[in-house]
Amino acid sequence: MKQYRAFCFDLDGTVYRGKEAIPAAIKFIRTLREKQLDYFFVTNNSSKTPSQIKEALLRFGVEASEKQIYSSAFVTAKYVKEHFGQAKVFVIGQDGIRYALGQHNIHIVEENPDVVVMGIDRMITYQKLAKACLAVQNGATLIGTNEDIRVPTEAGFQPGNGSFVKLVAQVCNVEPIFLGKPSPAILEMIRQGHGYQKSEMVMIGDNYDTDILCGIRFGCDTVHVNxxxxxxxxxxxxxLQPTYCVQDLSEFEL
Structure with missing residues (x-):
């Protein structure tokens, strides 16, 4: 592996799988820390706050600050603030997206929204989806934190946020806006925030359609882990092929 300054990791399926750590990834990240190389965690999971993600990583033996954690919730909130200003927003989602919107002083409402923001919601109901559909049909812009159709767990694949966003989009016959991977917006935030060149960054992930395409569209090297x-x-x-394809990160020496 060539010399990189910034290693950007997907989480679920790359660093851990559900509640199980992926040992080669944990060892690799610890080596980065020992060598004082920069690493970041780039996740499409909008359900958790940076603090909650930090605590989850610590349980797997990975040390990280909140400044090293970039989620689709944060990039979505930033986009809404920049493009819709003081708009009223109806939210489907959990702690992460609600916290991110609150951090950007975005006005969350239950009725007559200008924007509908959808993040993963493990308490999703028919009523919530119906409310989102009606709001979009009345002119609200539909935004999804990410378009993952499915997410891996130790028990098998489960529905991802994209499956629910696309349901609403199909009912309303609209094209949703997605902000998480494979959009390069999240990697661009890291680049701008820390002053890297694209050639100094590498995106590491298990999902071609999100992680690898994100890196390719951004213009940095990519590593697919099996x-x-x-x-x-x-x-x-x-x-379009990744820069590297490996079984796991034990195949790389720093």
Missing amino acids: TGAVSTEKVKEKE
Whole structure:
């Protein structure tokens, strides 16, 4: 592996799988810390606050500050603030997206919104989806924190946020705006915030359609690990290839 200054990791399927750590990834991150190399965690999971993600990582033996954690919730809140200003927002989602919107002083409402923001909500109901559909049909802009159709767990795949956003979009016959990976916005935030060149950054992940395409669209090197959502066999069928394909991060020496 060439010399990078910033290692950007996906979380679920890359650093851990559900509640189980991926040992090679944990060891690799610890080595980065020992060598005083910069690393960041880039997740499409909008359900947790940076503090909650930090605590979850610590349980896997990974030390990180909140400044090293970039979620689709944060990039979505930033986008809403920049493009919709003082708009009223109806939210489907958990702690992470609500915290991020609050940090950006965005006005959250239950009725007559200008924007509908959808993040993963493990307490999703028909009523919430119906409310979102009616708001969008009345002119609200539909924004999803991410478009993941499914998420890997130790028990198998479960529905991701994208499956619910696309349900609302299909009912309303609109195209939603997605801010998480594979949009390069989240990596651009890291680049601007820390002054890296794209050539100094590398995106590491298990999901070709989110992690790897995010890096490719951003213009940095990418590493696909065969530990999560998409197998190496499937990745090798893609037209645009990652810079590296490995079984796990034990194959790399720093």
